[in-house]
Amino acid sequence: MATRFESVDEVIARLRDVDYLADATIGGVVYLADRLEKPVLVEGPAGVGKTELAKALSRATDARLIRLQCYEGLDEAKALYEWNYKKQLLRIQADREHETSWSDVEADIFAEPFLLTRPLLEAIRADDPVVLLIDEVDRVEIETEALLLEVLSDFQVSIPELGTIVGKQRPLVVLTSNNTRELSEALKRRCLYLHVDYPDLEREKDIVRVRVPEIDDELAGQVARVVRSIRDLELKKAPSISETIDWARTLLYLGTSEISPEVIGETLHVLLKYQSDIAKARKELVPASDAT
Amino acid sequence: MLDVLQGFVHELRGAGLPVSMTENLDAMRAVEHVDLADRDVFKAALGATLVKHHRHWRAFETVFDVYFSLHSPGVDADDPNAEEWAELAGQTSEAAGAGGGGEVTREELAEMLLNALMTMDRDELRRLAAAAVGAFAGMEPGRPVGGTYYLYRTLRQLDLDDLAARLIGRAQEEGDVPADALAARLQGEEYGGRLKVLRELIEAEIRRRLVADRGVEAMARTLRKPLPEDVDFMHASREEMLALQRAIYPLTRALAARLAQRRRRRHRGHLDFRRTVRASLSYGGVPAEPKFRHPHPSRPEIMVVADISGSVASFARFTLQFVYAMASQFSKVRSWVFIDGIDEVTRFFTESDDVTEAVHRVNTEADVVWVDGHSDYGHAFEVFENRHHLEVTNKTSLIFLGDARNNYHASQAWTLRALGERARHLYWLNPEPRGYWDTGDSIMAEYAPYCDGVYECRNLRQLERFVTTVAEG
Ligand SMILES: Nc1ncnc2c1ncn2[C@@H]1O[C@H](COP(=O)(O)OP(=O)(O)OP(=O)(O)O)[C@@H](O)[C@H]1O
Ligand SMILES: [Mg+2]
Numbered sequence: 001m002a003t004r005f006e007s008v009d010e011v012i013a014r015l016r017d018v019d020y021l022a023d024a025t026i027g028g029v030v031y032l033a034d035r036l037e038k039p040v041l042v043e044g045p046a047g048v049g050k051t052e053l054a055k056a057l058s059r060a061t062d063a064r065l066i067r068l069q070c071y072e073g074l075d076e077a078k079a080l081y082e083w084n085y086k087k088q089l090l091r092i093q094a095d096r097e098h099e100t101s102w103s104d105v106e107a108d109i110f111a112e113p114f115l116l117t118r119p120l121l122e123a124i125r126a127d128d129p130v131v132l133l134i135d136e137v138d139r140v141e142i143e144t145e146a147l148l149l150e151v152l153s154d155f156q157v158s159i160p161e162l163g164t165i166v167g168k169q170r171p172l173v174v175l176t177s178n179n180t181r182e183l184s185e186a187l188k189r190r191c192l193y194l195h196v197d198y199p200d201l202e203r204e205k206d207i208v209r210v211r212v213p214e215i216d217d218e219l220a221g222q223v224a225r226v227v228r229s230i231r232d233l234e235l236k237k238a239p240s241i242s243e244t245i246d247w248a249r250t251l252l253y254l255g256t257s258e259i260s261p262e263v264i265g266e267t268l269h270v271l272l273k274y275q276s277d278i279a280k281a282r283k284e285l286v287p288a289s290d291a292t
Numbered sequence: 293m294l295d296v297l298q299g300f301v302h303e304l305r306g307a308g309l310p311v312s313m314t315e316n317l318d319a320m321r322a323v324e325h326v327d328l329a330d331r332d333v334f335k336a337a338l339g340a341t342l343v344k345h346h347r348h349w350r351a352f353e354t355v356f357d358v359y360f361s362l363h364s365p366g367v368d369a370d371d372p373n374a375e376e377w378a379e380l381a382g383q384t385s386e387a388a389g390a391g392g393g394g395e396v397t398r399e400e401l402a403e404m405l406l407n408a409l410m411t412m413d414r415d416e417l418r419r420l421a422a423a424a425v426g427a428f429a430g431m432e433p434g435r436p437v438g439g440t441y442y443l444y445r446t447l448r449q450l451d452l453d454d455l456a457a458r459l460i461g462r463a464q465e466e467g468d469v470p471a472d473a474l475a476a477r478l479q480g481e482e483y484g485g486r487l488k489v490l491r492e493l494i495e496a497e498i499r500r501r502l503v504a505d506r507g508v509e510a511m512a513r514t515l516r517k518p519l520p521e522d523v524d525f526m527h528a529s530r531e532e533m534l535a536l537q538r539a540i541y542p543l544t545r546a547l548a549a550r551l552a553q554r555r556r557r558r559h560r561g562h563l564d565f566r567r568t569v570r571a572s573l574s575y576g577g578v579p580a581e582p583k584f585r586h587p588h589p590s591r592p593e594i595m596v597v598a599d600i601s602g603s604v605a606s607f608a609r610f611t612l613q614f615v616y617a618m619a620s621q622f623s624k625v626r627s628w629v630f631i632d633g634i635d636e637v638t639r640f641f642t643e644s645d646d647v648t649e650a651v652h653r654v655n656t657e658a659d660v661v662w663v664d665g666h667s668d669y670g671h672a673f674e675v676f677e678n679r680h681h682l683e684v685t686n687k688t689s690l691i692f693l694g695d696a697r698n699n700y701h702a703s704q705a706w707t708l709r710a711l712g713e714r715a716r717h718l719y720w721l722n723p724e725p726r727g728y729w730d731t732g733d734s735i736m737a738e739y740a741p742y743c744d745g746v747y748e749c750r751n752l753r754q755l756e757r758f759v760t761t762v763a764e765g
Contacts, residue, residue, distance in 0.1 A: 008326070008333050028326065028336035035325045036318065043346060179346075181546040182756070188344040189314050195346045201485075225478050232481070234648075261474045276649075285474055 019210045020056030029194045039173035041191035047240025054133035054174035063129035068119035070139045081121045110161035124167040131172045138177040212248045222259045239271040261286040300359045303512045308519045347520045358512045361500040421493035459483045521752040525610045544617040547759045593624040599694030601631040601667040607723035612651045630672035633662030670704035677707040689717040696736040708742040721749035
């Protein structure tokens, strides 16, 4: 099995090349995922780049991204494969006119052309390099989680009518979770666990710089510092990286060259979503405007 | 290395982390692939394989710091400057010991620290931290004192507040003068952050020396703390309470999701005949695509009734946060608090979207004292039953929270029977150890027969178990 990266530093550098800023922890875990051929389970607050990590990995390794978006009620038929029964029925109807025997019909309709391939099967069968993203895995029910576990352990699947399909390669697999419920211990054991949190000052500034290239270094630094200051308040929902980026864009759009309390007051709603959070941040950071 | 790792894993288990055999093997495989000298990556490798719950991270870090403190870069024996620094440490220590003469050297050290903090030269800072510990902590082998004592001694001599002020003065001399309050705040945070790094380096140095003196295992054992899920609600410190608060959200979300899910599954939609036939027309009359009529998902309704009297004060603090978190997940959560009187507090939770404020309003505005402000479950329940029994329906889940310590008042247990007959579910969460129930004035057994379940709920682990049971029950 050819490995994709020679070192942790290479992981970090190649992710940076595709505009994803990873720290040593992220880089280290990705590197191990490649070496140990294990899926990575990424957990952390909303908007810290969990999904983006998988996308960036696909760009960095020139691999196709296959995404299984999870939701409540996702089942095998939508995750793995199902038979296209409409098409099968039409075929049965057509065959009836030709008086084909049932066993022939059966052989006919449980064949490749009638199979609807869903993301998991697609990833198993892929010949080209792929990155498999199983997004928001905490939303599926226990039964579907068990199915994921099975697929991830052997990277193969047996379809009664077609036999066992074995994966030709071990793609990089990234699962993300917003931690709305505890995943099973079994699934966690199977994975490397990566908790991604809000980035430190330097990394956040770098992220702003790559995601909003027009911004100058000074302003990017200010953005990161103000956001850090806001995250230190006890808020209902702290600003995420995507909100930092949106805010930086807003500031650029407004032609801001330096962040003043007034500017913060006018644009806080881009960073914070709850009224009480906005009020609190305003009180702390923009005391003068408190009266208005 | 393998020996160290085994000891490390052993200690993690000792601290309560559920490390399985597989994970242990994974960790051993993982470290073969990383450069041991790169501390961050090494730590990431162990973390990713051994720690699968974020709330265990703190415990992991503590053990990691102890086990690998002797290998922290910069203070290794092969540091080319090691001797020089040891000498410096010795000097300072002598000077400090000599009383008045110490001032000069301390001032010198402060000066060097300021320089290093201005440029944020970490290697230099690490060495200076070591020197400071050597000079001021007064550590002696075999002395049975904890790390905090040495930390206190060192920090007292260094005076971080003074350093911070001088640091900011220095920055302003160099032209970084804040234009407004915001800039001043950001500047303060910036240098505050740097001093925090210094403080951590000092802590690390103290730990390293203690480990060298007492051995890894003993040190790790003295630092063991209960995991967040095992912290007793009744005796949680402020800091632990904050951690609990964060852990509550996912739990209530899970509870919300599960209650909603179960309802949905029970109410399978009926076959919608008309739409099925219409769809079949495109398959030559074969009803290939059965259509179901989806029922309106009927939202479950939750009523929470919580004792907030003195005997459960800290539990109540937690309870209210739990209720608040629930209220933000479910649209239909109503809540009451009681001591000997009872008052509905739903409005406080819906009107304010800040938990601290909501809890504050509950504590100051709710009308919960009837006679003397000592728990009277019987009276509170009677009033509740009286006022609200018609609002309790077969969609309602009732959750009671309290220790059932009734100050020898009448239990009025019939109220619970009456409510239980109307409600879909009636659960009781008791924050006391099961062994204490029905001792003294606790009358849990009188209410228990009318509950679908009475759960000991002293920590997060038990609360989680309750949520799971509710989901499956
Ligand atoms: N390390 C990073 N480097 C560059 N950009 C990043 C990084 N992390 C996050 N971003 C930016 O933040 C955006 C939000 O990230 P993403 O959608 O991956 O978050 P998420 O953690 O998956 O959130 P959610 O839990 O809401 O799904 C990304 O589209 C990207 O622009
Ligand atoms: Mg996402």
